[in-house]
Amino acid sequence: MDWLPERIENFRKANGLTRKALGQLVGVTVTTVYQWERGLRNPSRTTQILLSRIEEEMKMKKGKEGMEPWGSGKRKKSR
Numbered sequence: 001m002d003w004l005p006e007r008i009e010n011f012r013k014a015n016g017l018t019r020k021a022l023g024q025l026v027g028v029t030v031t032t033v034y035q036w037e038r039g040l041r042n043p044s045r046t047t048q049i050l051l052s053r054i055e056e057e058m059k060m061k062k063g064k065e066g067m068e069p070w071g072s073g074k075r076k077k078s079r
Contacts, residue, residue: 003048005039011051012037015058026050 012022012033019033026047035041043051 003036003043003051005037008033008043008051009037011055025054 008022012019017025019030019037023030023033026043028047032041036043
């Protein structure tokens with residue numbers, strides 16, 4: 001799937017990232033991220049692959065936040 005301007009902006013906002021933070025993750029400037037989001041430039045194929053990997057990592061991280069690790073649940077004391 002291509003990284004269209006709307007997808008880039010939605011991804012960034014959904015994950016609470018600033019343009020600066022997203023740029024740092026993929027090694028580009030704030031201006032470049034802005035240009036992607038406005039459709040003035042497109043991320044390179046390599047950067048699109050990196051964005052996809054970061055997206056997967058974020059999804060996995062969000063999925064794990066709602067889960068309790070084994071053994072962390074509270075037990076009722078036996079009487």
